[in-house]
Amino acid sequence: MWILSKHSKQLxxxxxxxxxxxxxxxxxxxxxxxxxxxxxDDERRKLARDLHDSTGQTLVALKISxxxxxxxxxxxxxxxxxxxxxxxxxxxxxDEIRTMSYLLHPPLLDEVGFACAAEWYIDGFAKRSxxxxxxxxxxxxxxxxxxxxxALFRVLQExxxxxxxxxxxxxxxxxxxxxPESIILEIRDHGCGIPPDxxxxxxxxxxxxxxxxxxxxxxxxxxxxxxxxxxGNRGTILRAIVxxxxxxLPVEFAESTQMLLSVPTSKLGLVDPQGQLIHKALERxxxxxx
Numbered sequence: 001m002w003i004l005s006k007h008s009k010q011l012x013x014x015x016x017x018x019x020x021x022x023x024x025x026x027x028x029x030x031x032x033x034x035x036x037x038x039x040x041d042d043e044r045r046k047l048a049r050d051l052h053d054s055t056g057q058t059l060v061a062l063k064i065s066x067x068x069x070x071x072x073x074x075x076x077x078x079x080x081x082x083x084x085x086x087x088x089x090x091x092x093x094x095d096e097i098r099t100m101s102y103l104l105h106p107p108l109l110d111e112v113g114f115a116c117a118a119e120w121y122i123d124g125f126a127k128r129s130x131x132x133x134x135x136x137x138x139x140x141x142x143x144x145x146x147x148x149x150x151a152l153f154r155v156l157q158e159x160x161x162x163x164x165x166x167x168x169x170x171x172x173x174x175x176x177x178x179x180p181e182s183i184i185l186e187i188r189d190h191g192c193g194i195p196p197d198x199x200x201x202x203x204x205x206x207x208x209x210x211x212x213x214x215x216x217x218x219x220x221x222x223x224x225x226x227x228x229x230x231x232g233n234r235g236t237i238l239r240a241i242v243x244x245x246x247x248x249l250p251v252e253f254a255e256s257t258q259m260l261l262s263v264p265t266s267k268l269g270l271v272d273p274q275g276q277l278i279h280k281a282l283e284r285x286x287x288x289x290x
Contacts, residue, residue, distance in 0.1 A: 118156055186239045
């Protein structure tokens with residue numbers, strides 16, 4: 001009996017150690033996934049800038065040279081027509097480079113924030129896909145942290161891409177609202193819906209969810225948020241929910257003036273007026289913890 005009790009205690013200790021290892025490895029995998037997403041965003045930003053500043057400017061110079069030849073090639077109509085075709089092709093290439101650059105990382109996201117960047121993207125998506133998109137964006141008093149804005153924009157991109165590829169929907173609604181305790185981005189389509197077995201897979205964390213959904217869920221996890229997917233015969237609803245806390249900080253103006261400034265925070269930290277994180281906030285219990 002004593003031997004059995006000792007063996008049970010040893011098994012309990014080993015089980016506890018194994019659980020600790022699993023939790024540690026899971027945390028490491030999540031940390032790696034988050035780092036990969038950040039590297040991906042940084043690379044997209046760099047590639048977008050290089051396409052616009054380097055390749056785009058090269059094409060502009062090519063167009064100027066071709067236009068110059070077109071103006072001075074008056075004695076050869078055939079050459080003039082050929083040069084005109086070159087100018088048209090260059091214009092097409094410039095438009096494609098600009099679109100590709102903006103899709104990789106729209107400048108509006110850095111300059112004026114998520115709402116304007118989302119409006120620009122939705123307008124372009126509607127034109128390219130033929131899907132009618134209705135936007136309902138509640139006004140926000142200040143910029144969100146740039147990490148939240150980037151995450152929401154990527155969720156919007158991936159969601160609308162999935163709608164176009166899989167739902168066969170002709171109408172989509174995009175709703176965005178900022179509540180006192182959270183931010184909610186909702187994409188609702190009126191398509192064929194997701195089969196129940198596939199929906200059950202998408203609601204789980206695993207390889208079967210696909211790269212797109214896994215990436216969206218990881219972005220929400222990084223912000224202490226969650227991703228919800230509901231679907232039926234009348235379409236699919238995807239919600240990205242990010243908790244947002246408001247705290248008051250003393251901010252000195254000049255040398256003698258003090259005031260309290262309400263500063264938005266997430267799990268990641270405090271935010272300055274430009275939407276940049278300025279230092280690590282205290283870890284908080286998520287209001288959406290399961």
